[in-house]
Amino acid sequence: SQTIHQWPATLVQPVGSPLSLECTVEGTSNPNLYWYRQAAGRGLQLLFYSVGIGQISSEVPQNLSASRPQDRQFILSSKKLLLSDSGFYLCAWSDPGGTTNYGYTFGSGTRLTVV
């Protein structure tokens, strides 16, 4: 079966420090991968998605970047964090063929607090 791992679960970082959040998927090949941010426990904002290694699409211009160095690995990064980067970050994957559940499967999330 497919599983998705996201870490760390919580992170407190000072303003101006770098960031690296990692997400990996097991049990599937060539998944579509996504990074979302959720502010104040409400709506989901799609930040990045990837349909293959090295292929990253950005939905929102911001202080963050994403990379996909391996088929099932998706990394969210920042060179210098801002206070406004605080939030709950969620990784998700979907089957590009649309035949596995048809929907998205989410990781457990990372609570990032920038201080």
Next chain:
Amino acid sequence: AQSVAQPEDQVNVAEGNPLTVKCTYSVSGNPYLFWYVQYPNRGLQFLLKYITGDNLVKGSYGFEAEFNKSQTSFHLKKPSALVSDSALYFCAVREPGSYGQNFVFGPGTRLSVLP
């Protein structure tokens, strides 16, 4: 472009009473529809989906939803609410044959079940 609306930010219901969380959508053609639930500081969990077939779909934890094509709705229901059902609920839509990022989430509805 597809879209999803959840007209209620908050739904309050007494334990043991029936609950309804509303969702309407706009999409070209026949949609794939989903409900997800999110507990505090956790990722989204899949509840149920409508792909095709019977308009009434049953999901996890006793939830069900009815697809109404004429009203373009996919309301989430449960006959008897539990305090443990208190969470944030997201409706989502995907166009058949669409892959990648074409999965749209509603803004979320916070359900509070009062003891």
